[in-house]
Amino acid sequence: MKNAVQNKSFHWSVxxxxxxxxxxxxxxxxxAALDWYSHFYINLVIKIFIxxxxxxxxDLLAGYTGLVSFGHAMFFGLGAxxxxxxxxxxxxxxxxxxxxxxxxxxxxxxxxxxxVGVLVGFLSIRxxxxxxxxxxxxxxxxxxxxxxxxxxVTGGENGLPGIPPSTFLGIDQYVNYYYFVLALLAGCxxxxxxIVHSPFGRTLVGIRENEExxxxxxxxxxxxxxxxxxxxxxxxxxxGALLTQSQRYVSTDxxxxxxxxxxxxxxxxxxxxxxxGPVLGGGIxxxxxxxxxxxxxxxxxMIMGFVYVMFVLFSPRGLIGLFEKLKTAxxxxx
Amino acid sequence: xxxxxxxxxxxxxxxxxxxxxxxxxxxxxxxxxxxxxxLVTQLFHGLITSMVLILISSGLTFVAGILHVIxxxxxxxxxxxxxxxxxxxxxxxxVCVGSVCVESFWFALIGAPIGVGIVGALLExxxxxxxxxxxxxxxxxxxxxxxxxxxxxxxxxxxxDPLAFSTPAFGKGLVNLGFMYxxxxxxxxxxxxxxxxxxxxxxxxxxxxxxxxxAGVYDPQxxxxxxxxxxxxxxxxxxxxxxxAAIAGVIVSPMRSVAPEMGNLVIIDAFIVLVIGGMGSxxxxxxxxxxxxxxxxxxxxxxxxxxxxxVYVVMVxxxxxxxxxxxxxAQLH
Numbered sequence: 124m125k126n127a128v129q130n131k132s133f134h135w136s137v138x139x140x141x142x143x144x145x146x147x148x149x150x151x152x153x154x155a156a157l158d159w160y161s162h163f164y165i166n167l168v169i170k171i172f173i174x175x176x177x178x179x180x181x182d183l184l185a186g187y188t189g190l191v192s193f194g195h196a197m198f199f200g201l202g203a204x205x206x207x208x209x210x211x212x213x214x215x216x217x218x219x220x221x222x223x224x225x226x227x228x229x230x231x232x233x234x235x236x237x238x239v240g241v242l243v244g245f246l247s248i249r250x251x252x253x254x255x256x257x258x259x260x261x262x263x264x265x266x267x268x269x270x271x272x273x274x275x276v277t278g279g280e281n282g283l284p285g286i287p288p289s290t291f292l293g294i295d296q297y298v299n300y301y302y303f304v305l306a307l308l309a310g311c312x313x314x315x316x317x318i319v320h321s322p323f324g325r326t327l328v329g330i331r332e333n334e335e336x337x338x339x340x341x342x343x344x345x346x347x348x349x350x351x352x353x354x355x356x357x358x359x360x361x362x363g364a365l366l367t368q369s370q371r372y373v374s375t376d377x378x379x380x381x382x383x384x385x386x387x388x389x390x391x392x393x394x395x396x397x398x399x400g401p402v403l404g405g406g407i408x409x410x411x412x413x414x415x416x417x418x419x420x421x422x423x424x425m426i427m428g429f430v431y432v433m434f435v436l437f438s439p440r441g442l443i444g445l446f447e448k449l450k451t452a453x454x455x456x457x
Numbered sequence: 458x459x460x461x462x463x464x465x466x467x468x469x470x471x472x473x474x475x476x477x478x479x480x481x482x483x484x485x486x487x488x489x490x491x492x493x494x495x496l497v498t499q500l501f502h503g504l505i506t507s508m509v510l511i512l513i514s515s516g517l518t519f520v521a522g523i524l525h526v527i528x529x530x531x532x533x534x535x536x537x538x539x540x541x542x543x544x545x546x547x548x549x550x551x552v553c554v555g556s557v558c559v560e561s562f563w564f565a566l567i568g569a570p571i572g573v574g575i576v577g578a579l580l581e582x583x584x585x586x587x588x589x590x591x592x593x594x595x596x597x598x599x600x601x602x603x604x605x606x607x608x609x610x611x612x613x614x615x616x617x618d619p620l621a622f623s624t625p626a627f628g629k630g631l632v633n634l635g636f637m638y639x640x641x642x643x644x645x646x647x648x649x650x651x652x653x654x655x656x657x658x659x660x661x662x663x664x665x666x667x668x669x670x671x672a673g674v675y676d677p678q679x680x681x682x683x684x685x686x687x688x689x690x691x692x693x694x695x696x697x698x699x700x701x702a703a704i705a706g707v708i709v710s711p712m713r714s715v716a717p718e719m720g721n722l723v724i725i726d727a728f729i730v731l732v733i734g735g736m737g738s739x740x741x742x743x744x745x746x747x748x749x750x751x752x753x754x755x756x757x758x759x760x761x762x763x764x765x766x767x768v769y770v771v772m773v774x775x776x777x778x779x780x781x782x783x784x785x786x787a788q789l790h
Binding site for chain 1: 605728
């Protein structure tokens with residue numbers, strides 16, 4: 124009985140923390156309206172949200188299924204390019220009204236990523252561990268090359284500049300877009316949390332912990348891994364689509380292996396396999412990238428690398444792991 | 458395990474043989490379509506790429522096979538070798554005894570690998586050796602961070618602009634091969650790297666250290682139970698791999714520009730070589746690099762601009778037939 128009571132109070136503290144975070148996030152644009160800080164920061168937070176969606180999907184694959192993809196930039200880039208092309212040509216070529224073009228673009232981006240995920244996933248999940256890392260990396264490099272060389276469609280080195288933003292619900296205004304992306308992030312979080320706690324999600328964790336045993340229990344392990352790969356890619360594609368709408372240009376950088384590496388760093392810095400950790404890690408990396416790079420140029424990369432190395436060496440479960448250690452240390456001993 | 462070993466070898470040789478037959482068939486077709494001089498030039502370019510890649514990926518493959526470490530920072534060690542080489546070549550002057558002169562290039566070729574070997578040993582001692590007990594994924598994460606730090610350190614010391622490394626005097630000009638002319642320095646790179654690869658192979662075959670290294674790929678626990686100080690061997694293996702990368706860095710710099718990001722470009726190719734050849738196998742690194750270099754250079758002839766795609770086609774084909782690479786051990790995860 125005592126345990127149950129403790130659990131209940133624990134839930135209350137979590138709920139109030141969520142309420143607080145939600146309230147703060149809802150009022151971020153207000154600060155800019157009152158001139159407490161520049162509008163630029165709203166765009167920065169939008170970028171953090173977009174990476175949050177990317178990282179949630181990545182955590183499903185890396186954290187819960189134990190498949191570390193080193194090529195997730197391919198889905199991010201594919202989503203961004205698909206959306207870029209659709210926003211540029213959708214109205215003239217396909218007759219899609221600008222007002223709803225972002226919805227079509229999001230749908231199409233996810234669809235493209237699912238298709239690519241089906242194909243790449245089928246080939247990739249045949250490999251294990253380190254080989255999986257490299258085959259995904261190679262596939263991402265393949266798309267990077269394609270973006271570079273297929274100049275007629277992708278614009279090659281120049282990328283796709285001057286993409287007209289969609290006007291759906293007034294999201295060409297940054298404040299409206301802020302709430303739009305925030306709602307999507309919240310939706311994605313709830314969806315992924317539901318997936319993770321479903322029988323399907325528990326099976327993925329089982330595969331991460333002991334693939335052989337899951338096989339003996341009669342699970343079609345390959346199919347589960349395939350599904351996780353496709354799902355995870357779909358979220359990355361959605362994030363790519365959202366990024367195009369706010370940045371209004373697409374470049375081949377998105378496909379670069381450093382983008383995939385950055386996502387891995389964010390995930391492990393925050394705490395892999397915790398959903399909230401990677402989003403937190405992404406927020407911290409993006410915020411400090413902006414904060415430090417303005418007054419110490421590229422040196423922030425070195426500091427970032429150093430902090431990250433320290434985390435890998437001393438706190439393998441990232442910030443969330445550190446937080447949990449702190450909580451156990453501070454808890455009064457019985 | 459003699460029983461399991463024999464069929465595995467057969468498949469490996471089968472794949473090798475099929476690859477060789479494919480290459481010969483391709484070459485015959487190419488001969489009918491292009492002039493011999495173009496073909497041989499292209500083949501030489503491919504061989505040079507392959508030789509340099511062997512030097513880089515053999516270090517990676519030892520570290521991956523023996524230490525189970527995926528060392529992303531290997532590319533930066535290669536770049537560091539090139540930068541140290543430039544500095545040494547500029548700082549040192551040519552030493553002449555009578556009429557025989559030793560160019561400063563040679564000091565760079567000896568000094569840079571030693572310097573990079575020390576850096577490698579320190580990296581292993583202070584960071585990488587702490588995560589051997591963990592999943593190999595963590596080594597990738599750790600060396601990713603090290604890459605960020607080392608790249609920035611190189612940029613702080615040498616600046617972000619590419620440097621030029623002048624071709625040493627002995628390598629200037631062209632050599633007449635009878636039916637065509639070829640740059641002397643490129644020929645030197647081809648021969649020098651072939652010598653280093655041969656010496657490395659002899660080293661692995663003939664010395665006690667090489668024996669321990671090869672045994673370490675199969676079963677580190679037994680090696681350690683036989684009374685061998687594994688941590689010290691590990692440091693040496695890591696430093697040895699770093700030195701090979703630095704040699705590659707120095708000898709390619711007169712052909713390509715020396716830039717901080719040169720490591721990022723080459724590391725991907727090196728990993729593809731490992732995936733094709735199999736982790737931990739020196740022979741795999743050699744065959745993988747040859748496949749990659751030659752398919753790249755011939756690909757440039759057939760489909761200009763998309764040469765790199767040939768590499769991925771080869772890689773996916775190999776992984777579909779043998780997910781652990783041509784010469785890889787299946788148990789390495």
